[in-house]
Amino acid sequence: MPPTVRRRNADHKHQKLNWYRRATPPSAWAPYVFVRLLLYLTAGIAWVLAGLPFDVGFARGSLAGLVGLYVALWALQRRFAGGKRFGTAFGALAFGVVALAGAALTHRHDATTDPAHLLHQPGAVTHFTGTVISEVQARPNRYKAEVAVREIRVDGQWRPAAGKVLAYLDKTAAPLRYGDELLVRGAPRPVPPPANPGEFDYRAYLAIGQVYHQCFVKAGAYEVTGHGSPNPVFAASLRVRAWADGVFRQYVPDPREYAIATGLVLGIRDVLDDELRDAYASAGAMHVLAVSGAHVVIVFWIITLLLGGLKRVRFGNLLFAAVSLALLWFYAFVTGLSASVLRAVVMFSFVVVAEALGREKSTYNLVAASAFFLLGWNPHLLLDVGFQLSYVAILGIVYLQPKLYGWLEFDGYLPDKIWGMSTTCLAAQLAVLPFSLFYFHQFPLYFLLANLVVIPLSSGILYAGLALLAVSPVPYAGPAVGWLLGKTIWLLNASAFLTQKLPYALVGGFALSRLEFAALGGLLVFGLLFLQYRRPWQLGVGGSMLAVLVFLDAAAESRHQGQRRLAIYSVNGFSTCDLIEGKRHVFVADSALLANENKIRFHLLNDWWGHGVTTHTYAHFSDVDPKAQAWRHFDGYSLLVWRGKRFTFLHRPVSRQWLAALRTDYLVVQHNALRKLDGLAGHAGHLIIDSSNKYYLGKKLKAGATAAGIPCHWMAEDGAWVWEE
Template sequence: MKGLPFIRYVVAFMAGIVLYDQLPDFYQLPLIAFLVGSGLLLSGLFHNWGKVVKPVQIKSGVGALLILLALGWGIIWQRTASNCPDNIIHLTDTLRAYEGVVAAQPESRAKTFRVELELRRGKVGRSNQPGRSEIPHWQSLSGRVIVYLNKANQPMPRYGEVWLVTGAPRPIDPPLNPGEFNYKRYLSYRNIYHQQYLRPFQRHILGIEPPSRITQLATFVNRWADSTFIQQIGSRPEFGIVNAMILGVRDDLDTELYRAYSASGAVHILSVSGLHVGILFNVLTFLLGFLAKRPRGKLLMAGLQLAILWFYALVTGFSPPVLRSAGMFTLLILARALGRPQQLMNTLGASTFFILCFDPYALFSAGFQLSCLAVGGIVSWESSLYQSVTFPNKWVDKLWKLTVVALVAQLITFPLGVFYFHQFPTYFLLANPVVMMLSGVLLPLAMAALGLSWVPYVNDWLGLLLQKVAWLLNYVVTQTGELPGATWDGLWLSPVAMLLTYAFIMSAVTLVLTRSKLYVWASCITAALLAGVNLWDEHQQLNQQKLAVHFLPHRTAVSLTDGHKSTLVSDLDSNDTRSFDFYLKNTFGQWGISDLARADVRTATLSNVPAYYRTNEYALWVWKGRTLLLVNKLTTSNWRLPAVVDYLIIRRNALRNWNQLNGRVVARHIIFDDSNKTPLTDKLLAEAKERSIACYSVRQMGAYVTELE
């Protein structure tokens, strides 16, 4: 990586960040790295002091990288809110009320407003611990809380509002099903550990004190742009796509339209990100290119580019992905204006380094990872692939260039995309070049529509043109998404398989570019290892036999899995795809289920289960030599089972006290699903502990999964 120093720096810095994430309590490791690095750096400098011709300073280089590793560890430790002693996560007294300020732009959901509150102080009361004060008092408190405020005819909260909230937030739940999205970890990377659902009467607005005037301005501009687009565009589908692409707001985006973008491989266009900044940068470079030939034209061109790019960042409400990309392109624009040599990979490394200094947890963001990979892949491979085929026709050549960009970006990001989102768009090469071309028209057109919104007639024509371009973009995406087999869904990559996939891609691409025999062997070895990992996973899935009682809020969900087939018995409405996708879809994807049958626990019989008996009070079935009893009621009749059952599943508050089971049923395993009320389940669990009864609650312990041999 000669000539790319920031690539080395940022890799060492990221290593320190990852080290803290994996081993936060082993502070000795960064301390040792800092001491050893300082020793090597000073030793190398002293050894070469006074030499006219200095050799390659390996010691000093390694020492500097070790110091950067320690620096990465130290910065993320300093940026971790839980390390502050007054953070809410350390509170042991009972929190009765707290004061906080709206610290980010609120989001509108179907029934609630999602608000991020920055805590200032809290009113704490009596604690169960001896020695604690019993008189409620106010004390300093820090941290952030996600608050879901019931709309109930309430106006949208404003950035900077100071709230007095009664009640206490609760810690965010960890994932309770295998493979479920880890929302707790996602929010912890934003230093948020608690959430609370509020009724309007639980909060009082004390005033407005914006934490940042710049953010307040960005929020105001974002709202102004939203109202401007409403007046200019009018129709909801087109307004929804413009709002998502320009402002990062998806509230007005239809669910079916979003699925079409996902199926066509163009869903990335709906999230304001580095791609949008890159498109805007390229369009501006093309439109303002004539200035570069004039005296001081480069400086004027750079000034206009920076003004428009940062105006776009302001319009998005200073969205973090846009800020990161705007920072990278700012370095690139300044380098061009000052006539400095441009190394795009080094610029990417420099911008990534400074971004991580400010926000080290950005490293764990899927958007940040995908953006960096896409830009790095395009910078490294796009030129070689583009030049491998030439077309005499100018427009065909431009289409080929867009296709190459889409191909390289998809190639470098698809393993990570499959790892996070478990799907692959089959027709991405068909849709993405057109989507990028139309986006290249829509983005600057939207900026012009905002900038000239005060000019009569011109704003109407720009709004009409913007609406037509958005309609055409939606039409192309919708038609592509409706093609047969548009989405390859249900994919799953383990971390090891993902890393091996990247190793194979890197080896294969390097082989094509260098024709070196070394990379033939590297490609073959990584391909063999990847095949071995996949075959082993396939073998385990083919022979699996699982019984699972899943966590599904306030519902029942039991699955019987044999190989790649599974039967899900639940009371989940078949139209409630959102709950299934969030809580259960990833579980079956992780298990490699290709044939999922669904049955309603209230009405259906299980035709594929050898022995099954159902009444209004209970359902009994035998599967793989195990007996499963699912109890609905214990109060209306005196039914009893003469034999011991293997698994007793309690649902719908059927069990009120443990004496109800006496003389009725004996079970080896007792499981409470989440259709039972939480206070009742907690009471029964406490009594079970006193009586030495072994039982399990999916609400408290997560999904109950057992392997049947």
């Protein structure tokens, strides 16, 4: 056959094979492999975390079948046009494989699936043994640490067990260390749910870390029986961090300056006081109090400044990447391998490796790859608020900052840097806005102004903090750098407190439902997409999200206007009574609680925000204006008639004759005022034992009420009591 004919036939065959390529154009998602894989993995993880039906055996069989089908299609596509014909099928199979793998990983990672877990152990536990597996936090009167249970004693017999217990141990014994093996006399108790509506759910927070039990251990009720190292790397990391913490404690003596130094450089936040936290929250600068991606960028910049010359030698990119990764992970090692540090270092490690290999230019893919890795290691991170905020902020900066930065141009170096810093802060805050309102119910108005000062100062503190650790053994250098570090932190704290004093520095009162959170997030996403691509359907979806938000807000406003509610909150050691009518409320409580803003904020404020309360009136039980409310005060007790019901609040012990003459719908016992229920049956419709009573007395009254047939609500076990129409 002449050469021209062979060439013509070959070209015809090549065109025939490429027909499938032309028929199926490449997807816009094709370059973002890890973005797609992350979405698939997240779907599988979310399925299990949401408690939807999941069968391990069926999942394993399905996973094996899908993998087999994937391999078969791959072999088949070798015969047909490079696999483009089966692009949709491959995508569907990849979704099934990765989603099922994510669901299976989540199920496997769930400690409660172990039959030996404490949640499944019958009988009353009297003793347990275990190992300290977390850093030991020294509180004023107790040690706080996680203990991995090894054995429990039930009915005089030891048996194997599993699970983690958050232990609070009396400090009068010898100091505890990571790896200590304990014998504890006591029983792990399930972590209780929130005692009040709207209160922070500590039980759900601990469950993310697979902790479902807690135990308060008195002096003499535990002993250290040995010592081991569950994780030698983590143990060494804690020793290094303890050394670094000692350096800061020595050279930065002021308590608040020391707290910022250890928080910003080492990621230790346990020593921050409430006033300091409030000031930084008002300034929108809480992100500087924990090691984050921005801190790792600064560390990498220092590494580049010192070792960037390595890139000029043969294989310099790989050598620089290896040294950079070693130093970044050493920094993570110094910080105790805390969760926020690991997130940042893992994310940046992918960036460094990709840059060294020259294989990846998509920031989205690199960020998705790091999230994919972390979720594969611990699927429960998907519920972690810090994990969510970290990645959403990074995505906001990557997507929004270049667009915002392009709005204005400055010739000067300093104005350009200020504008770049401002657009970075704005992009991050806009991205995390739904999460901030949903989780924290507040928004800092002056975050742009504050961060113009906070970011440069926090960067300087990180430089100085690392320098202090490096030169601390050098005479005169350590004290000099420590003095400079302390003064820089003083300026940072002063800027935060100054911002806090500005009017409306922190706007609170946002109480988003899950549906409102989703609608607000959808509005932001589709609004930004429309601004870039101008597709009508994007505008339609965004408009629908806005309509949902407006409807939900109107429905909530109507509900709040007509609400009538009485709540007796559970705040340990205090008595309360809260009356809500419409958007006004009167909060009656002990004077010590009225003066304690932190307790009110933690236990009660979210509930008031959730009910749209805008007008607040505080009063002591003896000070309520009887003209404003149907209160009557007597020696030792108060009466309230509300919505046709009689409430008697017993403040001090009364005589038997008084009890015999009592007629009330609800008797509220406060401050150990009632010790026996003799003759109370038929005189009180319900008994409420509030949180100001001693535990043993409440238990006794609850048992007596049950025996007498009196409906009883004991706040130590049942939480707040709420009555509403």
